[in-house]
Amino acid sequence: MxxxxxxxxxxxxxxxxxxxxxxxxxxxxxxxxxxxxxxxxxxxxxxxxxxxxxxxxxxxxxxxxxxxxxxxxxxxxxxxxxxxxxxxxxxGAMLRFAEAVSDAEEMVRQQATGFDLTPLYPKLPADLSGLVEVAYDTNNQAQLRYLEPVVYSSELYxxxxxxxxxxxxxxxxxxxxxxxxxxxxxxxxxxxxxxxxxxxxxxxxxxxxxxxxxxxxxxxxxxxxxxxxxxxxxxDAPDLAPSRHVDDGARIRYFGHASLVMQTPEAAVVTDPWVSADSTAAGRYTYRDLPDHIDLVLLTHGHQDHVVPETLMQLRGRVGTVVVPRSSRGNLSDPSLALYLTRLGLPVVEVDDYAQVDFPGGSVIATPFLGEHADLDIRAKSTYCVRLGGRTVFVGADSSGIDPALYRNIRAHVGPIDVAFLGMECAGAPLTWVYQALLTRPMTKKMSDSRTMSGSNAEQAGAIVTELGADEAYVYAMGEEDWLVGHVMATSYNEDSFQLKQVAEFMNWCADNGVKADHLYGQHEIRW
Known part of the structure; x- marks a missing residue:
């Protein structure tokens, strides 16, 4: 046997x-x-x-x-x-390193006063030796920069x-x-x-x-x-859906949360893949519905509901390239997605804003991502404009419309958007929910609660759609599919939830402004 x-x-x-x-x-x-x-x-x-x-x-x-x-x-x-x-x-090495980071960050706060930083290097904890640089920004504020590729090569990894x-x-x-x-x-x-x-x-x-x-x-x-x-x-036999490929035209399938599968007969592009394995369940797409080959996987940012290793690892061998935003290289709150995913065995390319990645019959342009990261200096986040089948699709993830002029600039660079996908989890978790362990200076609860990981509210979503010139808008990435997100996001909604009220308000705005719109849940297909 x-x-x-x-x-x-x-x-x-x-x-x-x-x-x-x-x-x-x-x-x-x-x-x-x-x-x-x-x-x-x-x-x-x-x-x-x-x-x-x-x-x-x-x-x-x-x-x-x-x-x-x-x-x-x-x-x-x-x-x-x-x-x-x-x-x-x-x-022990990792635990000592963490203590050394805390000590060094405090030393830099106290002793980097605008003068030459050279005397600080001998004072750094031995566990940080050769793994950090101390530097000022143009506001004369000093910080440690961690040499992340070097740290990956040390005993800490x-x-x-x-x-x-x-x-x-x-x-x-x-x-x-x-x-x-x-x-x-x-x-x-x-x-x-x-x-x-x-x-x-x-x-x-x-x-x-x-x-x-x-x-x-x-x-x-x-x-x-x-x-x-x-x-x-x-x-004994594979379980694969006959409809997993496209014979003509183009389509977008919503797999749940922030996962979109965009297909033409020539290519497939997947965003933030997170796929249900329950093939007996109704009302959702599962692994059996994925195309056999995926040209590009687009990852918008590093939060645990958008970079899902248990799905990504199952796609090894059928993905051409995983596209990720470039990090700031050394910021404590902004580790490199590329280094991380390479260690999962995936083929990765990093992109900056307005970088273009081509695929058969189409292209992807990386575009800026505002908000959602509790005001931390995190650069590894990107939205994307995907051109396929003669249309342009904006993949907004949890980006916020706090500055509508940004989307006017995106439209000027990319051209009008046909379809926009927007995240409206607009009452997100506080800063400390994800980043508590990285904070080397105490923070009050009031301060943390004021800095949330939130997407757009109704007004901001409407401003994005207006500035992009989109004819269609879809709300997604809300953390509603309990079969996916319960153990990862722990979200709980009811009819009085602020987020759902904001979605309803946005749906009314779309109806009043002639924008085709829907609030996605479970599975959905758009064809043209």
Whole structure:
């Protein structure tokens, strides 16, 4: 049986982990990962061990959804204790580095007073030696710049942290990814492999092309028990939707949240891919609906609901290029998406504003992205204008219309926009929800709450559409599809939610101004 042709079941999922926490940009990029490990994950595990019942009850309280509580049953607290001990034992370099970052940032604040910075270098903590530069901006404010490619080559980037869990999609919401580590269990296949491991590409290539259990056993370096589990993840025939390709014209399919699949007979372009694996569910597109080859994947920014590693890793081998915005190179809050995704084994190209990337029969122009990042100096964010099938589509993600003149400038450069996709999650989480561990100076709750990760409200969305000259507008990226976002965004809406009221107001504005519009949910198709 090991040599019979086999395919991967359509409802297999993968969770990529670092030290058993679900991976994200800020938990893999070594500078930011060190800070999150030291100032978020380790204290959270310690707090759980002091009061497991508090964490468990809080995790399951709808009012506390998205809080930093470990949702692991108390009878498994010994495993959590072992995990914490292994982190403290094996990640000492990362923990020391995080402490050194905090010390160095404070030293620079106190001692970089506008004069020559050379005397500060000998005072830097030894753990930062050769990994940072101290520099002033033109306002005479000093800051540390982290030499990120160098840090990736140091002991701080350790592939021994990495593993993956394979399982079958159950349709039951998974624990919140930012707080609950994934422990081993009888329902998951635990593989201690680096994310770039070629065996993972072989595995997910079996959605399209046959492989054998024997070949996968060798490619993934499995023992007998693991091989037996993997056999249950395979099936006799591929499950692929006949409609996954386009014979003529062009179309856009909405896969949920910020995921758009744009297709012509010549090419396919996907934005912020995040795909459901529940192939038995109605009202959504799943992996079976993806085209066999994807020319470009466009990633708008590094938040965990737009760069989704469990989907991206399953697309290895069928993606030509992943397009990402260029980071600021060394800013603590702005790690490189390109360096991160390369470590996931993906082919990546970085773009600046107004850079153009061509694909068969069309092109993509990267355009500026305002707001949504709590006013932090983050450059790795981009909207995109996609030209295909004779139309131009604006992919706005969570960009905000706080300065409508920007979109007037985009239109002047790109030309009129036919279709605009806009994110209107306009009452987003506060700064500290994602960035707390990176803040080396205390911040008041009032200050953090004033700086949210929010997209456009109704007025701002209307201004964007007006300035772009769009004839059609679609609201997306709202975090409404619970089968995708519950364990990642922890969003909860009801009829009184401010965001939904703003969407309704925008829909009325579109009707009054002759703009075809819709509020997307689940699945939707636009054809021309």
């Amino acid at each position: 090991e040599n019979e042709p086999r395919f991967l079941r359509p409802n297999v999922i993968i969770e990529p982990l670092v030290d058993r926490f679900y991976v994200s940009l800020n938990t893999l990029a070594p500078v930011q990962a060190s800070m999150n490990l030291a100032y978020l994950q380790v204290p959270m595990l310690e707090a759980y061990l002091q009061a497991p019942k508090v964490h468990i009850n809080s995790s399951r309280d709808p009012e506390m959804r998205g809080g930093f509580f470990v949702n692991i049953d108390e009878e498994r607290s010994g495993e959590v204790r072992d995990l914490l001990a292994s982190i403290k034992r094996d990640r 350790d592939e021994d942290r990495q593993s993956v869990q394979l399982s079958i999609e159950t349709g039951i919401e998974r624990p919140f990814i930012m707080s609950t580590p994934r422990l081993p269990g009888p329902d998951v296949l635990d593989l201690h492999l680096p994310f770039r491991h070629p065996g993972l590409e072989e595995l997910f290539g079996a959605r399209l092309a046959p492989t054998t259990l024997g070949r996968l056993r060798d490619a993934l370096e499995l023992d007998d028990e693991q091989s037996a589990f993997l056999a249950g993840l395979l099936c």
